Amino acid sequence: EDRKVRFRCDYFPFVEPGVEMAIECLVCGGTGCRLCGNSGWIEVLGAGMTHPRVLERSGIDPREYTSFAFGMGIDRLPMLRYGIDDIRLLYGSDLRFLRQF
Structure with a gap:
């Protein structure tokens, strides 16, 4: 099934x-629902160049080194695949829910 994908600038505090x-x-x-927070979109990846202050506080000289940070919302993929509308279900212990997979 065809789905739209978007890649755009965004704010994350450490990049x-x-x-x-x-x-x-x-x-x-x-169109907007509970799963997507009424935005119509599910964020699956955030990334960017690590902020120089993060490097400094880690003992790394940001004038000499740079780094790339990224995080993939892998838990969102089964939500999309199986139409799960509450991420907490994936981390719960309800065997009735978990045994479906």
Whole structure:
């Protein structure tokens, strides 16, 4: 099934500049629902160049070194695949829910 994907600038406190990748919500088709926070999009990846202050506080000279930070919301992929609208279900201990997978 075709889905829209977007890649755009975004803010994350530990990177400068930051970017995100989002996928059109599979539950609502982009119209807005509980899963996507009524935005129509699910963020699946955030990334950027590590902010120089983070490097400094880690004992790394930001004039000499740079780094790239990224995080993938891998837990969101099964939510999209199976239409799960509450991320807390993935981390709970309800065997009735978990045994479905």
